[in-house]
Amino acid sequence: MSAPPSLPTPALVATLALAAALPPLLAFNQTPAATLYNQLLALAGWGAVLLLWARSSPAWRAGLKSPAAIALALLLIAPLTSVAFRALPLSLGLGATAIIGAGLAVLLLAQGLSGHARQQAGEALCWGLLATGLFSVAIGLVQVFAPAGADGDFIARSGIAGRAVGNLRQPNHLASLMMWACVAAVFVTQKRGWRTALPPLLFAFVFTVVLSASRTGFIGIVMLAIWGLVDRRLSRSARLSLLATPLMLGFSWWLMSMWSAEGHAFGAASRLSEGAGSPSRLAILRDAWALTMAHPWLGVGWGEFNFAWSLTPFPARPVAFFDHTHNLPSQLAVELGLPWAGAVLALVMWALWRAWRGAAQARDDDAALRRAALMIVLTIGLHSLLEYPLWYGYFLLPACFALGLALPAAGSENASSASAPWAWVGGLLIVGSAYAVWDYSRIVAIYAPSEDGVSLTQRIGAGQRSLFFSHQADYAAATSYPPGKLALAAAQRTAFSLVDARLLMHWSQSLQSTGDVESARYLADRLREFRNPTGDTWFAACKEPASAAPMPQCQRASGVIDWRTLR
Structure with a gap:
């Protein structure tokens, strides 16, 4: 007889919210890896979620056959095969395996939740993302309007005059956090009845996107407006607020133009003067396709794109050094080959279709949760066509958890008493992250x-x-x-x-x-x-x-x- 699920306590809800909120806010770093501690904090935080939420997800076994889980399992094999049969260093293979394995675990955990536990988990995730967004707004304001206040330990210094970079030190990453914060704000304000708070929250997040000067973020704002246009389940005020986000973008731009007219730097204006596209990104995609055609069946190997591209003659190559194609399908195709990458991408698209169809058919609170979770996945998916955010644990793990919430719940009829794997996986992630901090100190000693x-x-x-x-x-x-x-x-x-x-x-x-x-x-x-x-x-x-x-x-x-x- 299966054990009944354990309902989340306030401590469990807080743990999940903090796992989503804290990693992108950590500014402290040590050379040579600027965001390593952010990633380790994400692994440890989501490890704690796996450890504490294990009994709340008894139906996890049902998710093993889901297309999303199979896709991640196929990816989990990739770094291991490159270490075993190619030349990928073990240190790089272990890092990729840990992040992908953690992503698979949190996906299955979320899919195994049902009823009240599922709603509590979704609300905790959105509260965490909303908190990250609000703190990131404050950080961005300091970086642009009072850069002397950025000490580097609590607020990261921006290396680009007139642009906000957040504590992750990347404008595009800040813009993606703002998109997630917008989605979270819609869910939280609708669920709590705080609808009048939504417009100012959305404006703050859109304004921060303008401060980041991220072209990916500008496209994401259009995506928010499309959500408001097509989702008739949202309240009228929420739809109007989302439809107004392009106007908020225009007004924010005008405000910053007035600021720059007084002689201050306005990063977005200079950024967009380069054009809507990026010639170097188009060139790297062209070169990646040439490598894919040279190795169509098994690719160059997981983690080996940088090696292969840098050492292959490309007379018209972009002059910057790229370690990634900045496009998820292209990256998988060049490293895994067309059959393997095609299978992974087909499974991901199947999972998104199931989530889309299920969200359309869901009712009441479950519908609101699943639509918000799906939007979290779609917004980071858009970013993944232009960058590589899912190679970072602080994006991959919340995205996997959101995808698990967006997919149909496994249901109590598939419940199993075997929840121990999550406790073990969570404990391993916590201990492994702590060990990695010590392990990294040996690298820090080389440079400092x-x-x-x-x-x-x-x-x-x-x-x-x-x-x-x-x-x-x-x-x-x-x-x-x-x-x-x-x-x-x-x-x-x-x-x-x-x-x-x-x-x-x-x-x-x-x-x-x-x-x-x-x-x-x-x-x-x-x-x-x-x-x-x-x-x-x-x-x-x-x-x-x-x-x-x-x-x-x-x-x-x-x-x-x-x-x-x-x-």
């Missing part, structure tokens, strides 16, 4: 050494023994060790994380020093394609008088080298 007298070589060696972050220590080894075998091996590992001009230069020198002159020249050719100042300075030696011995990289490679042989 203490006064204990430990040499750089010793600090790098300790960092290379890190379970989760050894690839970051490898970057320091590749660019600071003398050219040779040790630096070469480190360069080959860290290149899966990010290839930049400095790494290409040192990598080429290490290849030269180990006798592989042709590969050294090939990497130098790739550096020329990026047209980077670091490379230009390095290649300036090739213009010295003929009496000076030219470096081998002054001469072009005789042919194309398969990037897979450089791993």
